[in-house]
Amino acid sequence: MEKFEHEYGAEQIQVLEGLEAVRKRPGMYIGSVSVRGLHHLVYEIVDNCVDEALAGYCTEINVKIEPGNVISVQDNGRGIPVDIHPKTKISAAETVYTKLHAGGKFGGDSGYKVSGGLHGVGASVVNALSTWVEVTIQRDGGIFQMKFERGKTVEPLTRIGDSKKTGTKVRFLADDTIFETLEYEYEVLENRFREMAFLTKGLKITLEDLREEAPKKAEFHYEGGLSSFVEFLNKNKEKLNSKPIYIEKDGEVPVEIAIQYTTAYSENIYSFVNNINTIEGGTHLEGFKRALTKTFNDYAKSHNLLKDKDGNLQGEDIREGITAVISVKVKEPQFEGQTKTKLGNSNVTGIVQSVVNEEFAAYLEENPAVAKAILEKCISASRAREAARKARELVRRKNALETSTLPGKLADCSEKNAEDCEVYIVEGDSAGGSAKQGRDRKFQAILPLWGKMLNVEKARADKIYGNDKLNPVILAIGAGIGADFDITKIRYGKVIIMADADVDGAHIRTLLLTFFFRYMRPLIENGNVYLAQPPLYKLSKKGMQDIYCYTDEDLDKSFKELEEKGIARDQVNIQRYKGLGEMNPEQLWETTMNPETRILVKVKLEDAIKADEIFTILMGDDIGPRREFIEANAKYVKNLDV
Numbered sequence: 001m002e003k004f005e006h007e008y009g010a011e012q013i014q015v016l017e018g019l020e021a022v023r024k025r026p027g028m029y030i031g032s033v034s035v036r037g038l039h040h041l042v043y044e045i046v047d048n049c050v051d052e053a054l055a056g057y058c059t060e061i062n063v064k065i066e067p068g069n070v071i072s073v074q075d076n077g078r079g080i081p082v083d084i085h086p087k088t089k090i091s092a093a094e095t096v097y098t099k100l101h102a103g104g105k106f107g108g109d110s111g112y113k114v115s116g117g118l119h120g121v122g123a124s125v126v127n128a129l130s131t132w133v134e135v136t137i138q139r140d141g142g143i144f145q146m147k148f149e150r151g152k153t154v155e156p157l158t159r160i161g162d163s164k165k166t167g168t169k170v171r172f173l174a175d176d177t178i179f180e181t182l183e184y185e186y187e188v189l190e191n192r193f194r195e196m197a198f199l200t201k202g203l204k205i206t207l208e209d210l211r212e213e214a215p216k217k218a219e220f221h222y223e224g225g226l227s228s229f230v231e232f233l234n235k236n237k238e239k240l241n242s243k244p245i246y247i248e249k250d251g252e253v254p255v256e257i258a259i260q261y262t263t264a265y266s267e268n269i270y271s272f273v274n275n276i277n278t279i280e281g282g283t284h285l286e287g288f289k290r291a292l293t294k295t296f297n298d299y300a301k302s303h304n305l306l307k308d309k310d311g312n313l314q315g316e317d318i319r320e321g322i323t324a325v326i327s328v329k330v331k332e333p334q335f336e337g338q339t340k341t342k343l344g345n346s347n348v349t350g351i352v353q354s355v356v357n358e359e360f361a362a363y364l365e366e367n368p369a370v371a372k373a374i375l376e377k378c379i380s381a382s383r384a385r386e387a388a389r390k391a392r393e394l395v396r397r398k399n400a401l402e403t404s405t406l407p408g409k410l411a412d413c414s415e416k417n418a419e420d421c422e423v424y425i426v427e428g429d430s431a432g433g434s435a436k437q438g439r440d441r442k443f444q445a446i447l448p449l450w451g452k453m454l455n456v457e458k459a460r461a462d463k464i465y466g467n468d469k470l471n472p473v474i475l476a477i478g479a480g481i482g483a484d485f486d487i488t489k490i491r492y493g494k495v496i497i498m499a500d501a502d503v504d505g506a507h508i509r510t511l512l513l514t515f516f517f518r519y520m521r522p523l524i525e526n527g528n529v530y531l532a533q534p535p536l537y538k539l540s541k542k543g544m545q546d547i548y549c550y551t552d553e554d555l556d557k558s559f560k561e562l563e564e565k566g567i568a569r570d571q572v573n574i575q576r577y578k579g580l581g582e583m584n585p586e587q588l589w590e591t592t593m594n595p596e597t598r599i600l601v602k603v604k605l606e607d608a609i610k611a612d613e614i615f616t617i618l619m620g621d622d623i624g625p626r627r628e629f630i631e632a633n634a635k636y637v638k639n640l641d642v
Contacts (some may be wrong), residue, residue, distance in 0.1 A: 044123070045122070054329070096124065098148070133147070220491050237262040241370045256328075268323045276335075295361050312384055427449060427498070440593075466500065532598065
C-alpha cells in the first residue's frame with residue numbers, strides 16, 4: 001500500500017468549539033438534512049413546550065409557518081429563565097440556545113419531573129442549524145428578547161418591555177446551506193401535533209400555514225387523551241368493543257394505555273415515552289405484550305373458554321385486530337441514541353406488565369360479552385395461524401421437490417450480492433417480455449404478474465401462502481412474510497413495481513403496496529421498495545432525437561424548448577403511452593430501466609399511523625370513507641381513462 005506523506009501532529013487534531021460540531025455533522029443530531037431533518041427542528045422546539053405542559057405549566061402552544069418558511073412557536077408556559085447562569089456567566093436563556101447539553105432536564109431535582117429532551121441539545125441544535133433565531137420571553141414582569149445568527153449571539157438577552165404574562169416565543173429560519181429544502185409539509189406537522197395533543201390530555205395545539213393566499217389552520221385539543229387517540233385511529237374500522245379499554249396508573253412510572261379491538265387482521269400498537277414516539281418499541285412495549293398474552297390466556301382457562309388440550313394462545317393471536325397506544329412517563333429514560341426510537345429502562349417492563357395484568361384482568365371480568373367476542377377472534381386467529389403454518393410448510397415442501405425454489409416466471413439476474421441486485425415486478429406477460437429483453441441481465445431480474453391480485457387488507461395470512469399471484473413475489477424476495485419476515489434475507493436491494501400509467505396500473509401498485517405494508521413492512525421502512533415511472537409521452541420528428549416526457553409539466557417544458565429551437569408543435573409527432581407493452585425493449589430500457597436515465601420514486605414510510613388509515617380507507621370493507629376520500633381528491637386526478 002502506498003504511504004500517504006503528510007504531517008500528523010497535535011496541530012492536525014481539530015477541536016470543534018461550541019455549535020460548530022452541529023453544523024459540521026448535522027445528521028448526528030437530527031438524523032438527516034432532508035425534509036425529515038427540517039421538520040425535526042420544529043419538533044425540538046415544540047417538544048420543549050410540551051415538556052412545560054407535562055410539568056403542569058403550559059396549556060396552549062401556537063405554531064405558525066410564516067411566509068418564506070419562517071417557523072414561529074409560542075407557548076404560555078413559565079418562560080425560559082432569564083437570570084445569569086452561575087457557570088456560564090451569561091443569561092440562562094442564552095446558555096440554553098448556545099451551549100450543547102444545557103437544559104433544565106438533567107437530574108431528579110431539575111425543573112422537570114419528566115421530559116423527552118434529556119440530552120439538552122434541542123434548542124442549541126435548532127440555533128446552530130438556522131440562518132437566524134429570535135427568542136422572546138415573558139416572565140418576572142418583563143419582556144425579554146435575544147437574537148442569533150447561525151448559532152452565534154448577535155443580540156444578547158435584553159429587556160424590551162413589561163408584561164404580566166408568561167411564556168416563550170421562538171421564531172427561526174432554517175439554514176438553506178445546510179438543508180436540502182426549506183419547504184415544510186403542512187400535513188406532516190399536522191399529524192405530529194395531533195399525536196402530541198392526544199398524548200397530553202387537555203393541551204391545546206394550533207397550527208397555521210400562512211404561506212398561501214388561503215391560510216390553513218388546525219386546532220388539536222382532546223380531553224379524552226389516549227381513548228380519543230384510539231377512536232381516531234379506528235374511525236374507519238368495525239370495532240369489537242365500542243369504547244376503548246382505558247388503563248391509567250400513577251406511581252414511579254406513570255402508565256397510560258388505551259386498547260380497542262377491530263375486525264381487521266393487522267395489529268397496530270404505538271408506544272410513547274414522555275410523548276416521544278418509540279417506533280422501535282422497547283421495554284414498555286415488551287411489558288405490555290407479555291401482560292396481554294398472560295392475562296388473556298389466564299382468563300380463557302379460568303372460564304373454560306379454552307380447553308387444556310388446545311394449549312395457550314400465542315401473542316400474535318391475541319394481538320390480531322388490536323389498536324393500542326401505550327404511553328409511559330419515565331424520569332430518566334434511557335434511549336438508544338438521540339433519535340429516541342427504543343426505550344432501554346429494564347424496570348419499566350415489570351411495571352407495565354403488572355399494571356396491565358391487574359387492570360386488563362379486571363376489565364375482562366367486568367365485561368364478559370366483550371371478553372367473549374375478543375376471545376372468539378383470538379381463537380379464530382389461532383386456527384388461521386395454524387392453517388398458515390401448514391400452507392407455508394406445503395409451499396416449502398412443494399418447492400423442495402422442484403429443481404428451484406424460485407418462481408417459474410422469474411427471470412433472475414447473475415449478480416449474487418443482494419445490494420447490487422434489483423427485481424422489477426411487472427404488470428402482464430407482454431411488458432414482462434419486453435423487460436426481459438431490454439434489461440441488464442447482470443443485476444436486473446424480472447417477475448411478470450398477471451390476473452387479479454388478492455387484496456390482503458381483507459385476508460388472513462393463511463390465504464396468502466399458496467396464492468398464485470402473491471406466492472411468486474414472496475419466493476422471489478426470499479425473506480418470508482409477517483412475523484417470519486427477515487430483512488437480512490432479501491435477495492434484491494431494490495424491489496421495483498413497474499406498472500402501466502393508467503387506472504389498472506395504479507390499482508396493481510396499490511394492491512402490491514398494501515401487501516408490502518401489511519406483511520413486509522420492514523421492506524418499506526428500510527427503503528427497498530420503489531415505483532418505476534414510465535414516460536407518458538414520446539415526442540418524435542425526423543432528424544430529431546426522441547424526447548420522453550414523464551409528466552404534463554415535462555411535456556409543456558419540452559414544447560417550449562423545441563419552440564425556442566424553431567420547431568413548432570404541429571411539426572412534432574406526439575405518442576401517448578397507455579401501457580408498458582407499447583414500448584419495445586430498447587425504449588423500455590432507455591426510459592424506465594436504465595439507471596442513468598430512469599426515474600424511480602422511493603416508497604417511504606414517514607407516518608405509519610397515516611399509512612394505516614389510508615390503506616384501511618382504500619382497501620377495507622367500509623365504502624363510506626372510500627367515497628369521501630374519492631370525492632375529496634377527485635380534483636387532483638389527471639389522465640383518467642374513460
